[in-house]
Amino acid sequence: xxxxxxxxxxxxxxxxxxxxxxxxxxxxxxxxxxxxxxxxxxxxxxxxxxxxxxxxxxxxxxxxxxxxxxxxxxxxxxxxxxxxxxxxxxxxxxxxxxxxxxxxxxxxxxxxxxxxxxxxxxxxxxxxxxxxxxxxxxxxxxxxxxxxxxxxxxxxxxxxxxxxxxxxxxxxxxxxxxxxxxxxxxxxxxxxxxxxxxxxxxxxxxxxxxxxxxxxxxxxxxxxxxxxxxxxxxxxxxxxxxxxxxxxxxxxxxxxxxxxxxxxxxxxxxxxxxxxxxxxxxxxxxxxxxxxxxx
Amino acid sequence: xxxxxxxxxxxxxxxxxxxxxxxxxxxxxxxxxxxxxxxxxxxxxxxxxxxxxxxxxxxxxxxxxxxxxxxxxxxxxxxxxxxxxxxxxxxxxxxxxxxxxxxxxxxxxxxxxxxxxxxxxxxxxxxxxxxxxxxxxxxxxxxxxxxxxxxxxxxxxxxxxxxxxxxxxxxxxxxxxxxxxxxxxxxxxxxxxxxxxxxxxxxxxxxxxxxxxxxxxxxxxxxxxxxxxxxxxxxxxxxxxxxxxxxxxxxxxxxxxxxxxxxxxxxxxxxxxxxxxxxxxxxxxxxxxxxxxxxxxxxxxxxxxxxxxxxxxxxxxxxxxxxxxxxxxxxxxxxxxxxxxxxxxxxxxxxxxxxxxxxxxxxxxxxxxxxxxxxxxxxxxxxxxxxxxxxxxxxxxxxxxxxxxxxxxxxxxxxxxxxxxxxxxxxxxxxxxxxxxxxxxxxxxxxxxxxxxxxxx
Numbered sequence: 001x002x003x004x005x006x007x008x009x010x011x012x013x014x015x016x017x018x019x020x021x022x023x024x025x026x027x028x029x030x031x032x033x034x035x036x037x038x039x040x041x042x043x044x045x046x047x048x049x050x051x052x053x054x055x056x057x058x059x060x061x062x063x064x065x066x067x068x069x070x071x072x073x074x075x076x077x078x079x080x081x082x083x084x085x086x087x088x089x090x091x092x093x094x095x096x097x098x099x100x101x102x103x104x105x106x107x108x109x110x111x112x113x114x115x116x117x118x119x120x121x122x123x124x125x126x127x128x129x130x131x132x133x134x135x136x137x138x139x140x141x142x143x144x145x146x147x148x149x150x151x152x153x154x155x156x157x158x159x160x161x162x163x164x165x166x167x168x169x170x171x172x173x174x175x176x177x178x179x180x181x182x183x184x185x186x187x188x189x190x191x192x193x194x195x196x197x198x199x200x201x202x203x204x205x206x207x208x209x210x211x212x213x214x215x216x217x218x219x220x221x222x223x224x225x226x227x228x229x230x231x232x233x234x235x236x237x238x239x240x241x242x243x244x245x246x247x248x249x250x251x252x253x254x255x256x257x258x259x260x261x262x263x264x265x266x267x268x269x270x271x272x273x274x275x276x277x278x279x280x281x282x283x284x285x286x287x288x289x290x291x292x293x294x295x
Numbered sequence: 296x297x298x299x300x301x302x303x304x305x306x307x308x309x310x311x312x313x314x315x316x317x318x319x320x321x322x323x324x325x326x327x328x329x330x331x332x333x334x335x336x337x338x339x340x341x342x343x344x345x346x347x348x349x350x351x352x353x354x355x356x357x358x359x360x361x362x363x364x365x366x367x368x369x370x371x372x373x374x375x376x377x378x379x380x381x382x383x384x385x386x387x388x389x390x391x392x393x394x395x396x397x398x399x400x401x402x403x404x405x406x407x408x409x410x411x412x413x414x415x416x417x418x419x420x421x422x423x424x425x426x427x428x429x430x431x432x433x434x435x436x437x438x439x440x441x442x443x444x445x446x447x448x449x450x451x452x453x454x455x456x457x458x459x460x461x462x463x464x465x466x467x468x469x470x471x472x473x474x475x476x477x478x479x480x481x482x483x484x485x486x487x488x489x490x491x492x493x494x495x496x497x498x499x500x501x502x503x504x505x506x507x508x509x510x511x512x513x514x515x516x517x518x519x520x521x522x523x524x525x526x527x528x529x530x531x532x533x534x535x536x537x538x539x540x541x542x543x544x545x546x547x548x549x550x551x552x553x554x555x556x557x558x559x560x561x562x563x564x565x566x567x568x569x570x571x572x573x574x575x576x577x578x579x580x581x582x583x584x585x586x587x588x589x590x591x592x593x594x595x596x597x598x599x600x601x602x603x604x605x606x607x608x609x610x611x612x613x614x615x616x617x618x619x620x621x622x623x624x625x626x627x628x629x630x631x632x633x634x635x636x637x638x639x640x641x642x643x644x645x646x647x648x649x650x651x652x653x654x655x656x657x658x659x660x661x662x663x664x665x666x667x668x669x670x671x672x673x674x675x676x677x678x679x680x681x682x683x684x685x686x687x688x689x690x691x692x693x694x695x696x697x698x699x700x701x702x703x704x705x706x707x708x709x710x711x712x713x714x715x716x717x718x719x720x721x722x723x724x725x726x727x728x729x730x731x732x733x734x735x736x737x738x739x740x741x742x743x744x745x746x747x748x749x750x751x752x
Contacts, residue, residue: 033632065487094487167741172634176636
């Protein structure tokens with residue numbers, strides 16, 4: 001079917017070339033699978049850019065190495081790639097480094113909060129009560145979170161209990177693991193799938209103020225370096241001339257805040273939109289998060 | 296264009312292609328799934344399951360036709376049709392063999408469905424426990440052990456092939472746990488593409504399809520068939536004959552429902568066991584016809600189709616595949632970032648919708664396979680080996696095409712070519728053992744890691 005679609009798209013492209021002739025080009029490079037969150041986000045942003053008058057295409061490169069190869073071949077159209085700081089580090093560990101600096105960093109897409117949850121039938125009243133009588137507390141964690149076995153060391157030091165990280169391949173499996181009784185609690189992104197799930201009792205978030213009446217992680221675990229850390233997703237330029245950065249930042253900001261699809265996607269999930277940061281603040285946040293994950 | 300992305304398209308395409316895969320020996324459901332992978336890239340979870348269900352259901356109908364008329368075993372579960380069906384065909388009553396096998400298949404499928412609905416409410420509560428990693432690990436271990444022990448003729452050989460599958464799947468693995476990342480062993484610096492692991496598609500083509508096509512080619516290179524299929528009996532004669540075999544159909548259904556849950560070999564075992572049982576019963580009662588026994592055939596074909604539905608349940612409920620084609624389907628499902636379990640299939644009502652399609656597909660297959668069977672004689676004009684060559688070439692083109700979709704055509708083709716000699720060496724082993732190991736490696740490793748972290752840290 002993809003072949004048929006490709007033929008149809010080529011024909012459409014042929015007939016509409018003139019229509020695109022004077023529109024600014026800004027492509028969305030998706031360096032991940034073709035149906036996860038990044039795929040959905042990339043397609044929404046492409047639609048948003050088209051709606052505000054851009055000639056924008058999704059270029060599916062599947063991973064960082066292919067993106068580099070595609071650019072190196074020459075002829076790549078101006079655009080951007082987007083991913084989280086964690087993904088940036090994983091790419092670098094795999095030997096693929098699309099460097100992020102003042103010349104390539106465009107702006108953040110959003111910052112997503114983290115949460116901690118227990119099963120709603122666990123009789124949770126307070127964190128201190130929950131850990132009382134337990135020697136070991138197992139925490140379901142996504143395996144892409146850097147930090148290894150020491151991730152929860154500060155929590156162990158603070159409470160005198162042993163917090164053990166248990167790795168799951170993805171958010172959905174992590175939640176299934178907690179609900180299936182593998183672990184005592186979970187540490188994950190704070191999205192509708194978590195705060196809207198009646199089987200989960202999420203008791204804190206990584207926000208710097210109360211969200212949905214939940215106390216901050218900082219107030220529960222003051223010495224834990226991840227207590228204010230969220231998922232920081234950002235746009236990184238691909239073949240984008242320096243004189244277009246300001247225009248592209250404005251366009252992406254418009255999509256993030258005002259697009260009829262992407263705007264509600266960000267606000268409904270209680271994510272902090274990238275427009276909340278100045279470029280300097282955003283780059284500083286990127287670097288702080290990067291250093292924290294790396295070390 | 297909208298039709299191409301509709302559920303109906305996947306039902307129709309799956310039914311047609313499954314029918315085709317049953318007609319061509321050596322193709323089977325695994326190869327058909329591979330060939331049709333481009334159709335699944337944009338499909339939803341429902342469409343992927345529907346497509347698979349349509350393929351496995353319709354291939355049962357056409358598989359028994361070819362087995363009866365030409366005496367060719369499309370797959371191991373067709374052996375009773377080859378023995379009894381082909382004998383009946385040779386004595387001029389092949390039309391009854393085909394009609395009764397088709398009627399038995401439909402009944403077997405519906406009885407299996409009824410059994411599933413009776414057991415489902417009770418099993419849902421039990422199944423929720425299976426989300427516990429301890430259960431998952433136990434099921435995965437049992438599943439792997441059963442394939443190593445039950446398939447083929449040598450456990451030692453299976454262990455070796457299984458280990459090769461695990462080893463290949465570990466290349467580039469560095470998520471969980473870190474220690475399997477072996478930069479000293481693999482030339483990651485020279486070939487950075489290896490960092491993302493070996494791509495499934497070329498691996499399956501070289502190490503599963505290539506050996507299967509080679510052995511099928513050897514089997515059929517000198518094949519010829521002289522006899523012609525004909526059917527001069529009215530419908531009522533076929534129904535009357537089926538009435539005589541009603542109890543054989545019931546016994547076959549029971550075999551199909553229970554044995555369908557044996558990992559990897561369920562279809563083959565249920566078909567052959569019900570056949571052996573019915574044959575023995577016939578000999579004891581003096582009703583067995585040594586020039587083609589219709590009761591044994593009906594029982595085997597009913598069990599065959601009953602198993603097709605029952606064996607899908609561990610995948611639908613738990614996300615655990617118990618056959619090679621299911622393992623491949625699960626890989627495609629996960630590549631599209633879908634999760635398959637009772638929450639995503641049963642609780643949201645998807646399964647009921649699938650069942651509706653399943654009933655319609657079986658009825659359509661039954662209604663259409665009867666008139667279409669008259670055209671089976673046309674197959675004699677085509678050399679079976681030509682089909683095999685075409686299948687192989689199509690897959691090579693697809694390896695290039697799927698690789699080029701993510702700008703990795705050279706990597707995909709290189710992987711296929713480098714592994715092809717290994718596929719040739721493995722042609723006398725059970726290639727499905729390697730495939731299962733390759734596909735399940737990530738699950739086994741993740742489950743073992745969780746087990747270790749929860750209980751031993």
